[in-house]
Amino acid sequence: MVLRTHYSGDIIPEMDGTEVTLAGWAHEVRDLGGICFLVLRDREGLAQVTLVAKKVDRDLLEKVRHLSRESVLLVRGRVKQEAKAPRGYEIIPSQIEVLNVAASPLPMDPTGKVGADLDTRLDSRFIDLRRAPVLAVFRIEGEVLRSFREFFGENGFLEVCTPKVVATATEGGTALFPITYFEREAFLNQSPQLYKQMLMSAGLDRVFEIGPIFRAEEHDTRRHLNEAISIDVEVSFADEADVMALLEEAVAKAYRDVAERCEKDLVALGIDLTVPKTPFKRVTYTEALKIANDGRAVEIEWGDDLDTEAEKAVGSAIGEHYFMTEWPTAIKPYYTLPFEDRPEISRGFDLMHPSMELASGAQRVHDPDLLAEKIRRQGLDPDGFEFYLKAFRFGMPPHAGWGLGLGRVVLTMLGLENIRDAVLFPRDRRRLVP
RNA sequence: GUCCGGAUAGUGUAGAGGCCUAUCAUGAAGCCCUGUCGAGGCUUCGACCCGGGUUCGACUCCCGGUCCGGGCGCCA
Numbered sequence: 001m002v003l004r005t006h007y008s009g010d011i012i013p014e015m016d017g018t019e020v021t022l023a024g025w026a027h028e029v030r031d032l033g034g035i036c037f038l039v040l041r042d043r044e045g046l047a048q049v050t051l052v053a054k055k056v057d058r059d060l061l062e063k064v065r066h067l068s069r070e071s072v073l074l075v076r077g078r079v080k081q082e083a084k085a086p087r088g089y090e091i092i093p094s095q096i097e098v099l100n101v102a103a104s105p106l107p108m109d110p111t112g113k114v115g116a117d118l119d120t121r122l123d124s125r126f127i128d129l130r131r132a133p134v135l136a137v138f139r140i141e142g143e144v145l146r147s148f149r150e151f152f153g154e155n156g157f158l159e160v161c162t163p164k165v166v167a168t169a170t171e172g173g174t175a176l177f178p179i180t181y182f183e184r185e186a187f188l189n190q191s192p193q194l195y196k197q198m199l200m201s202a203g204l205d206r207v208f209e210i211g212p213i214f215r216a217e218e219h220d221t222r223r224h225l226n227e228a229i230s231i232d233v234e235v236s237f238a239d240e241a242d243v244m245a246l247l248e249e250a251v252a253k254a255y256r257d258v259a260e261r262c263e264k265d266l267v268a269l270g271i272d273l274t275v276p277k278t279p280f281k282r283v284t285y286t287e288a289l290k291i292a293n294d295g296r297a298v299e300i301e302w303g304d305d306l307d308t309e310a311e312k313a314v315g316s317a318i319g320e321h322y323f324m325t326e327w328p329t330a331i332k333p334y335y336t337l338p339f340e341d342r343p344e345i346s347r348g349f350d351l352m353h354p355s356m357e358l359a360s361g362a363q364r365v366h367d368p369d370l371l372a373e374k375i376r377r378q379g380l381d382p383d384g385f386e387f388y389l390k391a392f393r394f395g396m397p398p399h400a401g402w403g404l405g406l407g408r409v410v411l412t413m414l415g416l417e418n419i420r421d422a423v424l425f426p427r428d429r430r431r432l433v434p
Numbered sequence: 435g436u437c438c439g440g441a442u443a444g445u446g447u448a449g450a451g452g453c454c455u456a457u458c459a460u461g462a463a464g465c466c467c468u469g470u471c472g473a474g475g476c477u478u479c480g481a482c483c484c485g486g487g488u489u490c491g492a493c494u495c496c497c498g499g500u501c502c503g504g505g506c507g508c509c510a
Contacts, residue, residue, distance in 0.1 A: 031467090035470075037471075084470085108444080109460065111472075113460060114446050116445060193510095217509045218435070224509070
């Protein structure tokens with residue numbers, strides 16, 4: 001039972017005379033007395049329904065005049081070519097069915113005439129999303145996901161799903177959300193890292209997963225959330241250079257696909273999208289440190305992580321996407337492989353947008369003894385990682401991979417101000433609903 | 435966690451101790467209007483975050499709380 005025959009966007013003036021049924025929301029009613037305009041909105045846009053008082057059924061006109069905004073409607077009528085109407089056509093209705101009445105007043109203005117704070121918008125996200133520029137963000141996000149899946153398909157990747165309820169911390173460091181799992185304690189997964197690596201031992205060769213990750217950090221910024229979508233990749237018989245090349249091509253393709261396929265949404269957002277050129281610049285940690293420390297009061301010492309100020313300084317110096325490579329081994333996780341001839345430096349990398357980190361990845365440790373030792377050195381108990389280490393003892397190929405934050409890709413691509421603008425229902429320190 | 439700023443009709447805002455019976459816009463209800471496209475005109479409705487204090491008098495100043503925004507921290 002599909003009620004509508006067309007979306008508003010499907011109708012063109014040349015369809016003059018065609019009977020159509022539109023379904024959507026009462027966006028606005030403009031009553032001029034002798035003529036009354038009802039603007040119907042659906043996912044694809046707006047359609048003007050015109051009622052001329054002298055020509056239309058009196059009850060129909062009264063019904064439209066007293067419609068509450070955002071009520072759900074079914075409009076049957078005829079397309080009429082009309083130069084005076086928006087987009088050159090209007091609908092002359094024969095029947096208007098109110099499927100559900102919207103209460104009044106609305107918790108926020110869906111037309112965008114009056115603004116709303118982010119907090120108000122998130123509390124009423126279902127109405128916020130009725131605004132074209134807000135919807136545009138998520139249509140683009142959908143296209144980004146489609147683009148990545150296409151890219152992975154073209155490159156021989158297998159899509160996998162790994163558990164989100166896990167027994168142990170993946171990597172230590174970050175705080176985890178504990179949950180009750182029958183009589184035991186379990187955690188929400190902070191990353192699919194361990195599982196995608198085990199799949200390399202299994203021989204799946206190239207896998208990707210797009211799924212949620214959870215971090216119980218009490219961070220409170222515009223670029224962090226406690227639940228995020230991670231695009232994760234792992235590739236066997238490959239090194240960090242190989243997976244960096246995959247990453248930059250995947251990101252560039254996402255930009256290209258959005259630029260080509262989301263024209264309407266980009267216009268709604270007022271964005272002229274520039275596709276980043278590949279290959280991205282490679283900047284070593286040591287070079288980045290030099291840039292960051294230039295003119296800085298308190299210099300960052302080699303071996304320390306870059307703080308926000310440093311990240312921004314390097315970002316504005318480079319001015320485009322870049323890879324930061326050759327990180328100190330000590331500040332990368334245990335599964336990151338050090339260079340054999342310079343063990344203090346690792347084969348880990350971060351993909352950076354000038355404003356923030358987007359992804360991190362590495363050539364992984366594949367030797368079980370070295371891995372166990374590095375787990376121990378990070379202050380973790382190798383016993384808790386037995387299920388993981390086991391996969392390394394019976395034929396683990398060399399492998400590399402990365403994890404990319406979907407929200408941050410969309411945030412930086414569209415120049416949004418807050419990661420919450422790039423997530424339908426964000427989860428942060430305080431927000432658990434809706 | 436910490437620093438800075440904020441909280442006024444459904445929404446977005448003005449307000450600097452008495453001018454506040456609180457501004458404007460939007461909205462809602464009603465009326466007028468035959469081409470609107472952020473329609474226009476008229477009438478009506480609707481609000482000072484919570485607790486304490488200062489003062490003759492507090493939306494306004496002070497203290498505490500809650501919540502919101504931003505910076506930093508935390509985040510492999």
